[in-house]
Amino acid sequence: MAHHDHDHSHGHVHGTQNQRAVGIAALLTGGFMIAEVIGGVVSGSLALLADAGHMLTDFAALVLAWFAFRLARRPADEGRTYGFDRFSVLAAFVNGLTLFVIAGWICLEAYKRLNQPVEVIGGLMLWVALGGLMVNILAFWVLSRGEGDNLNVRAAALHVAGDLFGSVAALAASLVIIFTGWMPIDPLLSVLVALIILRSAWHVVREAGHILLEGAPKGFDRRKVAETITAEVAGVIRVHHVHAWSITQERPMATLEAEIGDGADVDQVRQSIKHVLKEGFGIDHTTVEISRAAAARGLPD
Incomplete structure:
Protein backbone atom coordinates (compact mmCIF):
# COMPACT_ATOMS: atom_id res chain seq x y z
CA MET A 1 0.00 0.00 0.00
CA ALA A 2 1.64 3.21 -1.13
CA HIS A 3 0.64 6.81 -1.44
CA HIS A 4 2.28 10.08 -2.38
CA ASP A 5 1.31 13.71 -2.64
CA HIS A 6 2.89 16.99 -3.61
CA ASP A 7 2.13 20.62 -4.25
CA HIS A 8 4.60 22.83 -6.04
CA SER A 9 2.29 25.71 -7.05
CA HIS A 10 4.23 27.83 -4.55
CA GLY A 11 7.38 26.98 -6.48
CA HIS A 12 5.79 28.12 -9.73
CA VAL A 13 5.09 31.54 -8.17
CA HIS A 14 8.75 31.86 -7.19
CA GLY A 15 9.69 30.54 -10.64
CA THR A 16 7.83 33.41 -12.32
CA GLN A 17 9.52 35.95 -10.04
CA ASN A 18 12.92 34.41 -10.68
CA GLN A 19 12.34 34.31 -14.44
CA ARG A 20 11.53 38.00 -14.46
CA ALA A 21 14.56 38.90 -12.32
CA VAL A 22 16.94 36.85 -14.48
CA GLY A 23 15.48 38.34 -17.66
CA ILE A 24 16.04 41.91 -16.45
CA ALA A 25 19.59 41.06 -15.36
CA ALA A 26 20.27 39.56 -18.81
CA LEU A 27 19.12 42.73 -20.57
CA LEU A 28 21.25 44.93 -18.32
CA THR A 29 24.33 42.74 -18.73
CA GLY A 30 23.99 42.31 -22.49
CA GLY A 31 23.34 46.02 -23.05
CA PHE A 32 26.49 47.20 -21.27
CA MET A 33 28.70 44.40 -22.59
CA ILE A 34 29.11 46.10 -25.97
CA ALA A 35 30.28 49.36 -24.38
CA GLU A 36 32.78 47.48 -22.22
CA VAL A 37 34.23 45.58 -25.18
CA ILE A 38 34.79 48.85 -27.05
CA GLY A 39 36.25 50.49 -23.94
CA GLY A 40 38.59 47.57 -23.30
CA VAL A 41 39.88 47.51 -26.87
CA VAL A 42 40.41 51.28 -27.06
CA SER A 43 42.00 51.61 -23.61
CA GLY A 44 44.04 48.40 -23.89
CA SER A 45 42.90 47.21 -20.45
CA LEU A 46 42.94 43.47 -19.78
CA ALA A 47 40.78 44.04 -16.70
CA LEU A 48 38.09 45.59 -18.89
CA LEU A 49 38.42 42.96 -21.60
CA ALA A 50 38.31 40.19 -18.99
CA ASP A 51 35.22 41.74 -17.48
CA ALA A 52 33.68 42.15 -20.94
CA GLY A 53 34.41 38.52 -21.76
CA HIS A 54 32.88 37.55 -18.46
CA MET A 55 29.83 39.68 -19.26
CA LEU A 56 29.48 37.93 -22.62
CA THR A 57 29.31 34.52 -20.97
CA ASP A 58 27.15 36.03 -18.23
CA PHE A 59 24.68 37.17 -20.85
CA ALA A 60 24.57 33.66 -22.30
CA ALA A 61 24.32 32.16 -18.80
CA LEU A 62 21.49 34.48 -17.81
CA VAL A 63 19.61 33.71 -21.00
CA LEU A 64 20.07 29.99 -20.28
CA ALA A 65 18.82 30.50 -16.73
CA TRP A 66 15.82 32.47 -18.02
CA PHE A 67 15.03 29.71 -20.49
CA ALA A 68 15.34 27.11 -17.73
CA PHE A 69 12.74 28.90 -15.61
CA ARG A 70 10.44 29.27 -18.59
CA LEU A 71 10.81 25.59 -19.49
CA ALA A 72 10.23 24.54 -15.87
CA ARG A 73 6.77 26.10 -16.01
CA ARG A 74 5.66 23.55 -18.56
CA PRO A 75 3.47 20.81 -17.04
CA ALA A 76 4.64 17.25 -16.57
CA ASP A 77 3.86 14.81 -19.35
CA GLU A 78 3.93 11.06 -19.88
CA GLY A 79 7.64 11.07 -20.67
CA ARG A 80 8.65 13.53 -17.93
CA THR A 81 6.53 12.79 -14.88
CA TYR A 82 8.41 15.32 -12.74
CA GLY A 83 8.15 18.03 -15.38
CA PHE A 84 11.07 20.15 -16.53
CA ASP A 85 12.24 21.57 -13.19
CA ARG A 86 15.52 19.64 -13.31
CA PHE A 87 16.59 21.66 -16.38
CA SER A 88 17.24 24.65 -14.11
CA VAL A 89 19.76 22.55 -12.12
CA LEU A 90 21.42 21.51 -15.36
CA ALA A 91 21.61 25.18 -16.37
CA ALA A 92 23.24 26.03 -13.03
CA PHE A 93 25.77 23.21 -13.54
CA LEU A 133 30.02 48.80 -11.70
CA MET A 134 26.67 50.63 -11.72
CA VAL A 135 25.13 48.15 -14.16
CA ASN A 136 26.37 45.14 -12.20
CA ILE A 137 25.14 46.53 -8.88
CA LEU A 138 21.71 47.06 -10.41
CA ALA A 139 21.65 43.56 -11.96
CA PHE A 140 22.79 41.95 -8.70
CA TRP A 141 20.12 43.85 -6.78
CA VAL A 142 17.45 42.63 -9.20
CA LEU A 143 18.60 39.01 -8.78
CA SER A 144 18.80 39.33 -5.00
CA ARG A 145 15.08 40.08 -4.97
CA GLY A 146 14.38 36.64 -6.44
CA GLU A 147 14.26 33.39 -4.51
CA GLY A 148 17.76 33.38 -3.05
CA ASP A 149 17.80 29.63 -2.28
CA ASN A 150 17.19 28.68 -5.90
CA LEU A 151 20.35 27.13 -7.31
CA ASN A 152 19.76 28.55 -10.79
CA VAL A 153 19.36 32.08 -9.40
CA ARG A 154 22.48 31.61 -7.26
CA ALA A 155 24.49 30.54 -10.31
CA ALA A 156 23.21 33.56 -12.27
CA ALA A 157 23.92 35.86 -9.32
CA LEU A 158 27.46 34.47 -9.07
CA HIS A 159 28.06 35.35 -12.70
CA VAL A 160 26.89 38.92 -12.03
CA ALA A 161 28.87 39.05 -8.77
CA GLY A 162 31.96 38.02 -10.71
CA ASP A 163 31.30 40.90 -13.08
CA LEU A 164 30.83 43.22 -10.13
CA PHE A 165 34.20 42.18 -8.69
CA GLY A 166 35.68 42.59 -12.15
CA SER A 167 34.36 46.15 -12.37
CA VAL A 168 35.75 46.96 -8.92
CA ALA A 169 39.13 45.52 -9.93
CA ALA A 170 39.12 47.49 -13.19
CA LEU A 171 38.19 50.64 -11.28
CA ALA A 172 41.00 50.12 -8.75
CA ALA A 173 43.49 49.31 -11.51
CA SER A 174 42.54 52.45 -13.46
CA LEU A 175 43.13 54.64 -10.40
CA VAL A 176 46.54 53.05 -9.76
CA ILE A 177 47.50 53.54 -13.42
CA ILE A 178 46.31 57.18 -13.45
CA PHE A 179 48.18 58.14 -10.28
CA THR A 180 51.29 55.92 -10.52
CA GLY A 181 51.51 54.64 -14.09
CA TRP A 182 52.19 51.11 -12.77
CA MET A 183 50.74 48.86 -15.53
CA PRO A 184 51.15 45.40 -13.88
CA ILE A 185 48.28 46.25 -11.52
CA ASP A 186 45.85 45.56 -14.38
CA PRO A 187 46.65 41.83 -14.89
CA LEU A 188 47.34 41.27 -11.16
CA LEU A 189 43.88 42.42 -10.11
CA SER A 190 42.40 40.38 -12.97
CA VAL A 191 43.91 37.22 -11.44
CA LEU A 192 42.43 38.16 -8.05
CA VAL A 193 38.99 38.37 -9.66
CA ALA A 194 39.55 35.01 -11.36
CA LEU A 195 40.34 33.34 -8.01
CA ILE A 196 37.18 34.76 -6.45
CA ILE A 197 35.17 33.47 -9.41
CA LEU A 198 36.71 29.99 -9.09
CA ARG A 199 35.81 29.69 -5.41
CA SER A 200 32.18 30.58 -6.05
CA ALA A 201 31.93 28.43 -9.17
CA TRP A 202 33.14 25.35 -7.29
CA HIS A 203 30.28 25.61 -4.77
CA VAL A 204 27.65 25.90 -7.51
CA VAL A 205 29.07 23.02 -9.59
CA ARG A 206 29.39 20.77 -6.54
CA GLU A 207 25.83 21.41 -5.36
CA ALA A 208 24.29 21.11 -8.83
CA GLY A 209 26.28 17.94 -9.49
CA HIS A 210 25.07 16.47 -6.20
CA ILE A 211 21.44 17.02 -7.25
CA LEU A 212 22.03 15.64 -10.75
CA LEU A 213 23.57 12.51 -9.22
CA GLU A 214 20.42 12.02 -7.10
CA GLY A 215 22.27 12.83 -3.88
CA ALA A 216 20.30 13.15 -0.65
CA PRO A 217 19.04 16.64 0.27
CA LYS A 218 21.35 18.66 2.46
CA GLY A 219 21.21 17.54 6.08
CA PHE A 220 19.20 14.40 5.32
CA ASP A 221 20.20 11.33 7.38
CA ARG A 222 18.14 8.26 6.59
CA ARG A 223 19.09 6.54 9.85
CA LYS A 224 17.82 9.53 11.81
CA VAL A 225 14.64 9.56 9.69
CA ALA A 226 13.97 5.90 10.44
CA GLU A 227 14.68 6.37 14.16
CA THR A 228 12.47 9.47 14.38
CA ILE A 229 9.51 7.87 12.62
CA THR A 230 9.77 4.71 14.73
CA ALA A 231 9.89 6.76 17.93
CA GLU A 232 7.19 9.32 17.11
CA VAL A 233 4.60 7.45 15.03
CA ALA A 234 2.46 5.02 17.01
CA GLY A 235 2.16 1.58 15.49
CA VAL A 236 5.39 1.68 13.47
CA ILE A 237 7.69 -1.22 14.24
CA ARG A 238 10.42 -0.70 11.66
CA VAL A 239 11.30 1.72 8.87
CA HIS A 240 13.54 0.67 6.01
CA HIS A 241 14.28 1.23 2.30
CA VAL A 242 14.59 4.97 2.96
CA HIS A 243 15.67 6.93 -0.11
CA ALA A 244 15.78 10.69 -0.70
CA TRP A 245 16.80 12.92 -3.59
CA SER A 246 15.91 16.30 -5.10
CA ILE A 247 14.34 17.32 -8.38
CA THR A 248 15.55 20.85 -7.65
CA GLN A 249 16.87 22.40 -4.48
CA GLU A 250 13.30 23.38 -3.56
CA ARG A 251 11.73 19.99 -4.39
CA PRO A 252 13.18 17.25 -2.17
CA MET A 253 11.63 13.79 -2.51
CA ALA A 254 11.61 10.71 -0.29
CA THR A 255 10.38 7.13 -0.39
CA LEU A 256 10.33 4.61 2.44
CA GLU A 257 8.69 1.44 3.69
CA ALA A 258 7.20 1.18 7.17
CA GLU A 259 6.23 -2.01 8.92
CA ILE A 260 3.30 -1.62 11.31
CA GLY A 261 1.93 -3.78 14.06
CA ASP A 262 -1.43 -5.44 14.49
CA GLY A 263 -4.23 -2.92 15.09
CA ALA A 264 -2.39 0.08 13.61
CA ASP A 265 -4.47 2.13 11.17
CA VAL A 266 -2.75 2.28 7.77
CA ASP A 267 -4.05 5.70 6.71
CA GLN A 268 -3.36 7.28 10.08
CA VAL A 269 0.19 5.89 10.16
CA ARG A 270 0.84 7.10 6.62
CA GLN A 271 -0.37 10.62 7.36
CA SER A 272 1.66 10.73 10.57
CA ILE A 273 4.80 9.68 8.72
CA LYS A 274 4.22 12.36 6.10
CA HIS A 275 3.76 14.93 8.87
CA VAL A 276 7.05 13.95 10.51
CA LEU A 277 8.91 14.15 7.19
CA LYS A 278 7.44 17.54 6.36
CA GLU A 279 7.80 19.20 9.76
CA GLY A 280 11.00 17.53 10.89
CA PHE A 281 12.93 17.18 7.63
CA GLY A 282 11.34 19.67 5.21
CA ILE A 283 10.19 17.02 2.72
CA ASP A 284 6.57 17.37 1.59
CA HIS A 285 6.66 15.05 -1.44
CA THR A 286 6.84 11.49 -0.15
CA THR A 287 5.89 8.00 -1.20
CA VAL A 288 5.17 5.77 1.80
CA GLU A 289 4.83 2.00 1.48
CA ILE A 290 3.01 0.36 4.40
CA SER A 291 3.25 -3.33 5.23
CA ARG A 292 2.21 -5.46 8.17
CA ALA A 293 5.02 -6.88 10.26
CA ALA A 294 5.52 -10.64 10.03
CA ALA A 295 4.12 -11.20 13.53
CA ALA A 296 1.02 -9.12 12.73
CA ARG A 297 0.38 -11.30 9.66
CA GLY A 298 0.72 -14.47 11.70
CA LEU A 299 3.96 -15.42 9.98
CA PRO A 300 7.27 -16.47 11.60
CA ASP A 301 9.97 -13.75 11.78
Whole structure:
Protein backbone atom coordinates (compact mmCIF):
# COMPACT_ATOMS: atom_id res chain seq x y z
CA MET A 1 0.00 0.00 0.00
CA ALA A 2 1.64 3.21 -1.13
CA HIS A 3 0.64 6.81 -1.44
CA HIS A 4 2.28 10.08 -2.38
CA ASP A 5 1.31 13.71 -2.64
CA HIS A 6 2.89 16.99 -3.61
CA ASP A 7 2.13 20.62 -4.25
CA HIS A 8 4.60 22.83 -6.04
CA SER A 9 2.29 25.71 -7.05
CA HIS A 10 4.23 27.83 -4.55
CA GLY A 11 7.38 26.98 -6.48
CA HIS A 12 5.79 28.12 -9.73
CA VAL A 13 5.09 31.54 -8.17
CA HIS A 14 8.75 31.86 -7.19
CA GLY A 15 9.69 30.54 -10.64
CA THR A 16 7.83 33.41 -12.32
CA GLN A 17 9.52 35.95 -10.04
CA ASN A 18 12.92 34.41 -10.68
CA GLN A 19 12.34 34.31 -14.44
CA ARG A 20 11.53 38.00 -14.46
CA ALA A 21 14.56 38.90 -12.32
CA VAL A 22 16.94 36.85 -14.48
CA GLY A 23 15.48 38.34 -17.66
CA ILE A 24 16.04 41.91 -16.45
CA ALA A 25 19.59 41.06 -15.36
CA ALA A 26 20.27 39.56 -18.81
CA LEU A 27 19.12 42.73 -20.57
CA LEU A 28 21.25 44.93 -18.32
CA THR A 29 24.33 42.74 -18.73
CA GLY A 30 23.99 42.31 -22.49
CA GLY A 31 23.34 46.02 -23.05
CA PHE A 32 26.49 47.20 -21.27
CA MET A 33 28.70 44.40 -22.59
CA ILE A 34 29.11 46.10 -25.97
CA ALA A 35 30.28 49.36 -24.38
CA GLU A 36 32.78 47.48 -22.22
CA VAL A 37 34.23 45.58 -25.18
CA ILE A 38 34.79 48.85 -27.05
CA GLY A 39 36.25 50.49 -23.94
CA GLY A 40 38.59 47.57 -23.30
CA VAL A 41 39.88 47.51 -26.87
CA VAL A 42 40.41 51.28 -27.06
CA SER A 43 42.00 51.61 -23.61
CA GLY A 44 44.04 48.40 -23.89
CA SER A 45 42.90 47.21 -20.45
CA LEU A 46 42.94 43.47 -19.78
CA ALA A 47 40.78 44.04 -16.70
CA LEU A 48 38.09 45.59 -18.89
CA LEU A 49 38.42 42.96 -21.60
CA ALA A 50 38.31 40.19 -18.99
CA ASP A 51 35.22 41.74 -17.48
CA ALA A 52 33.68 42.15 -20.94
CA GLY A 53 34.41 38.52 -21.76
CA HIS A 54 32.88 37.55 -18.46
CA MET A 55 29.83 39.68 -19.26
CA LEU A 56 29.48 37.93 -22.62
CA THR A 57 29.31 34.52 -20.97
CA ASP A 58 27.15 36.03 -18.23
CA PHE A 59 24.68 37.17 -20.85
CA ALA A 60 24.57 33.66 -22.30
CA ALA A 61 24.32 32.16 -18.80
CA LEU A 62 21.49 34.48 -17.81
CA VAL A 63 19.61 33.71 -21.00
CA LEU A 64 20.07 29.99 -20.28
CA ALA A 65 18.82 30.50 -16.73
CA TRP A 66 15.82 32.47 -18.02
CA PHE A 67 15.03 29.71 -20.49
CA ALA A 68 15.34 27.11 -17.73
CA PHE A 69 12.74 28.90 -15.61
CA ARG A 70 10.44 29.27 -18.59
CA LEU A 71 10.81 25.59 -19.49
CA ALA A 72 10.23 24.54 -15.87
CA ARG A 73 6.77 26.10 -16.01
CA ARG A 74 5.66 23.55 -18.56
CA PRO A 75 3.47 20.81 -17.04
CA ALA A 76 4.64 17.25 -16.57
CA ASP A 77 3.86 14.81 -19.35
CA GLU A 78 3.93 11.06 -19.88
CA GLY A 79 7.64 11.07 -20.67
CA ARG A 80 8.65 13.53 -17.93
CA THR A 81 6.53 12.79 -14.88
CA TYR A 82 8.41 15.32 -12.74
CA GLY A 83 8.15 18.03 -15.38
CA PHE A 84 11.07 20.15 -16.53
CA ASP A 85 12.24 21.57 -13.19
CA ARG A 86 15.52 19.64 -13.31
CA PHE A 87 16.59 21.66 -16.38
CA SER A 88 17.24 24.65 -14.11
CA VAL A 89 19.76 22.55 -12.12
CA LEU A 90 21.42 21.51 -15.36
CA ALA A 91 21.61 25.18 -16.37
CA ALA A 92 23.24 26.03 -13.03
CA PHE A 93 25.77 23.21 -13.54
CA VAL A 94 26.67 24.42 -17.05
CA ASN A 95 26.91 28.03 -15.87
CA GLY A 96 29.24 26.98 -13.07
CA LEU A 97 31.51 25.15 -15.52
CA THR A 98 31.70 28.21 -17.79
CA LEU A 99 33.03 30.20 -14.84
CA PHE A 100 36.01 27.82 -14.67
CA VAL A 101 36.74 28.47 -18.36
CA ILE A 102 36.48 32.23 -17.86
CA ALA A 103 38.80 32.18 -14.86
CA GLY A 104 41.36 30.10 -16.78
CA TRP A 105 41.30 32.51 -19.73
CA ILE A 106 41.78 35.51 -17.43
CA CYS A 107 44.78 33.90 -15.72
CA LEU A 108 46.37 32.99 -19.06
CA GLU A 109 45.97 36.51 -20.42
CA ALA A 110 47.30 37.98 -17.17
CA TYR A 111 50.42 35.82 -17.46
CA LYS A 112 50.99 37.11 -21.01
CA ARG A 113 50.50 40.71 -19.90
CA LEU A 114 52.96 40.37 -17.04
CA ASN A 115 55.62 39.09 -19.46
CA GLN A 116 54.74 41.64 -22.14
CA PRO A 117 53.28 44.77 -20.50
CA VAL A 118 50.69 46.67 -22.53
CA GLU A 119 50.06 50.42 -22.29
CA VAL A 120 46.66 51.13 -20.71
CA ILE A 121 44.66 54.36 -21.00
CA GLY A 122 43.69 54.87 -17.38
CA GLY A 123 41.14 57.65 -17.85
CA LEU A 124 38.94 55.81 -20.34
CA MET A 125 39.29 52.64 -18.30
CA LEU A 126 38.05 54.50 -15.22
CA TRP A 127 34.81 55.72 -16.81
CA VAL A 128 33.98 52.39 -18.42
CA ALA A 129 34.67 50.58 -15.13
CA LEU A 130 32.37 52.99 -13.29
CA GLY A 131 29.60 52.34 -15.79
CA GLY A 132 30.09 48.59 -15.48
CA LEU A 133 30.02 48.80 -11.70
CA MET A 134 26.67 50.63 -11.72
CA VAL A 135 25.13 48.15 -14.16
CA ASN A 136 26.37 45.14 -12.20
CA ILE A 137 25.14 46.53 -8.88
CA LEU A 138 21.71 47.06 -10.41
CA ALA A 139 21.65 43.56 -11.96
CA PHE A 140 22.79 41.95 -8.70
CA TRP A 141 20.12 43.85 -6.78
CA VAL A 142 17.45 42.63 -9.20
CA LEU A 143 18.60 39.01 -8.78
CA SER A 144 18.80 39.33 -5.00
CA ARG A 145 15.08 40.08 -4.97
CA GLY A 146 14.38 36.64 -6.44
CA GLU A 147 14.26 33.39 -4.51
CA GLY A 148 17.76 33.38 -3.05
CA ASP A 149 17.80 29.63 -2.28
CA ASN A 150 17.19 28.68 -5.90
CA LEU A 151 20.35 27.13 -7.31
CA ASN A 152 19.76 28.55 -10.79
CA VAL A 153 19.36 32.08 -9.40
CA ARG A 154 22.48 31.61 -7.26
CA ALA A 155 24.49 30.54 -10.31
CA ALA A 156 23.21 33.56 -12.27
CA ALA A 157 23.92 35.86 -9.32
CA LEU A 158 27.46 34.47 -9.07
CA HIS A 159 28.06 35.35 -12.70
CA VAL A 160 26.89 38.92 -12.03
CA ALA A 161 28.87 39.05 -8.77
CA GLY A 162 31.96 38.02 -10.71
CA ASP A 163 31.30 40.90 -13.08
CA LEU A 164 30.83 43.22 -10.13
CA PHE A 165 34.20 42.18 -8.69
CA GLY A 166 35.68 42.59 -12.15
CA SER A 167 34.36 46.15 -12.37
CA VAL A 168 35.75 46.96 -8.92
CA ALA A 169 39.13 45.52 -9.93
CA ALA A 170 39.12 47.49 -13.19
CA LEU A 171 38.19 50.64 -11.28
CA ALA A 172 41.00 50.12 -8.75
CA ALA A 173 43.49 49.31 -11.51
CA SER A 174 42.54 52.45 -13.46
CA LEU A 175 43.13 54.64 -10.40
CA VAL A 176 46.54 53.05 -9.76
CA ILE A 177 47.50 53.54 -13.42
CA ILE A 178 46.31 57.18 -13.45
CA PHE A 179 48.18 58.14 -10.28
CA THR A 180 51.29 55.92 -10.52
CA GLY A 181 51.51 54.64 -14.09
CA TRP A 182 52.19 51.11 -12.77
CA MET A 183 50.74 48.86 -15.53
CA PRO A 184 51.15 45.40 -13.88
CA ILE A 185 48.28 46.25 -11.52
CA ASP A 186 45.85 45.56 -14.38
CA PRO A 187 46.65 41.83 -14.89
CA LEU A 188 47.34 41.27 -11.16
CA LEU A 189 43.88 42.42 -10.11
CA SER A 190 42.40 40.38 -12.97
CA VAL A 191 43.91 37.22 -11.44
CA LEU A 192 42.43 38.16 -8.05
CA VAL A 193 38.99 38.37 -9.66
CA ALA A 194 39.55 35.01 -11.36
CA LEU A 195 40.34 33.34 -8.01
CA ILE A 196 37.18 34.76 -6.45
CA ILE A 197 35.17 33.47 -9.41
CA LEU A 198 36.71 29.99 -9.09
CA ARG A 199 35.81 29.69 -5.41
CA SER A 200 32.18 30.58 -6.05
CA ALA A 201 31.93 28.43 -9.17
CA TRP A 202 33.14 25.35 -7.29
CA HIS A 203 30.28 25.61 -4.77
CA VAL A 204 27.65 25.90 -7.51
CA VAL A 205 29.07 23.02 -9.59
CA ARG A 206 29.39 20.77 -6.54
CA GLU A 207 25.83 21.41 -5.36
CA ALA A 208 24.29 21.11 -8.83
CA GLY A 209 26.28 17.94 -9.49
CA HIS A 210 25.07 16.47 -6.20
CA ILE A 211 21.44 17.02 -7.25
CA LEU A 212 22.03 15.64 -10.75
CA LEU A 213 23.57 12.51 -9.22
CA GLU A 214 20.42 12.02 -7.10
CA GLY A 215 22.27 12.83 -3.88
CA ALA A 216 20.30 13.15 -0.65
CA PRO A 217 19.04 16.64 0.27
CA LYS A 218 21.35 18.66 2.46
CA GLY A 219 21.21 17.54 6.08
CA PHE A 220 19.20 14.40 5.32
CA ASP A 221 20.20 11.33 7.38
CA ARG A 222 18.14 8.26 6.59
CA ARG A 223 19.09 6.54 9.85
CA LYS A 224 17.82 9.53 11.81
CA VAL A 225 14.64 9.56 9.69
CA ALA A 226 13.97 5.90 10.44
CA GLU A 227 14.68 6.37 14.16
CA THR A 228 12.47 9.47 14.38
CA ILE A 229 9.51 7.87 12.62
CA THR A 230 9.77 4.71 14.73
CA ALA A 231 9.89 6.76 17.93
CA GLU A 232 7.19 9.32 17.11
CA VAL A 233 4.60 7.45 15.03
CA ALA A 234 2.46 5.02 17.01
CA GLY A 235 2.16 1.58 15.49
CA VAL A 236 5.39 1.68 13.47
CA ILE A 237 7.69 -1.22 14.24
CA ARG A 238 10.42 -0.70 11.66
CA VAL A 239 11.30 1.72 8.87
CA HIS A 240 13.54 0.67 6.01
CA HIS A 241 14.28 1.23 2.30
CA VAL A 242 14.59 4.97 2.96
CA HIS A 243 15.67 6.93 -0.11
CA ALA A 244 15.78 10.69 -0.70
CA TRP A 245 16.80 12.92 -3.59
CA SER A 246 15.91 16.30 -5.10
CA ILE A 247 14.34 17.32 -8.38
CA THR A 248 15.55 20.85 -7.65
CA GLN A 249 16.87 22.40 -4.48
CA GLU A 250 13.30 23.38 -3.56
CA ARG A 251 11.73 19.99 -4.39
CA PRO A 252 13.18 17.25 -2.17
CA MET A 253 11.63 13.79 -2.51
CA ALA A 254 11.61 10.71 -0.29
CA THR A 255 10.38 7.13 -0.39
CA LEU A 256 10.33 4.61 2.44
CA GLU A 257 8.69 1.44 3.69
CA ALA A 258 7.20 1.18 7.17
CA GLU A 259 6.23 -2.01 8.92
CA ILE A 260 3.30 -1.62 11.31
CA GLY A 261 1.93 -3.78 14.06
CA ASP A 262 -1.43 -5.44 14.49
CA GLY A 263 -4.23 -2.92 15.09
CA ALA A 264 -2.39 0.08 13.61
CA ASP A 265 -4.47 2.13 11.17
CA VAL A 266 -2.75 2.28 7.77
CA ASP A 267 -4.05 5.70 6.71
CA GLN A 268 -3.36 7.28 10.08
CA VAL A 269 0.19 5.89 10.16
CA ARG A 270 0.84 7.10 6.62
CA GLN A 271 -0.37 10.62 7.36
CA SER A 272 1.66 10.73 10.57
CA ILE A 273 4.80 9.68 8.72
CA LYS A 274 4.22 12.36 6.10
CA HIS A 275 3.76 14.93 8.87
CA VAL A 276 7.05 13.95 10.51
CA LEU A 277 8.91 14.15 7.19
CA LYS A 278 7.44 17.54 6.36
CA GLU A 279 7.80 19.20 9.76
CA GLY A 280 11.00 17.53 10.89
CA PHE A 281 12.93 17.18 7.63
CA GLY A 282 11.34 19.67 5.21
CA ILE A 283 10.19 17.02 2.72
CA ASP A 284 6.57 17.37 1.59
CA HIS A 285 6.66 15.05 -1.44
CA THR A 286 6.84 11.49 -0.15
CA THR A 287 5.89 8.00 -1.20
CA VAL A 288 5.17 5.77 1.80
CA GLU A 289 4.83 2.00 1.48
CA ILE A 290 3.01 0.36 4.40
CA SER A 291 3.25 -3.33 5.23
CA ARG A 292 2.21 -5.46 8.17
CA ALA A 293 5.02 -6.88 10.26
CA ALA A 294 5.52 -10.64 10.03
CA ALA A 295 4.12 -11.20 13.53
CA ALA A 296 1.02 -9.12 12.73
CA ARG A 297 0.38 -11.30 9.66
CA GLY A 298 0.72 -14.47 11.70
CA LEU A 299 3.96 -15.42 9.98
CA PRO A 300 7.27 -16.47 11.60
CA ASP A 301 9.97 -13.75 11.78
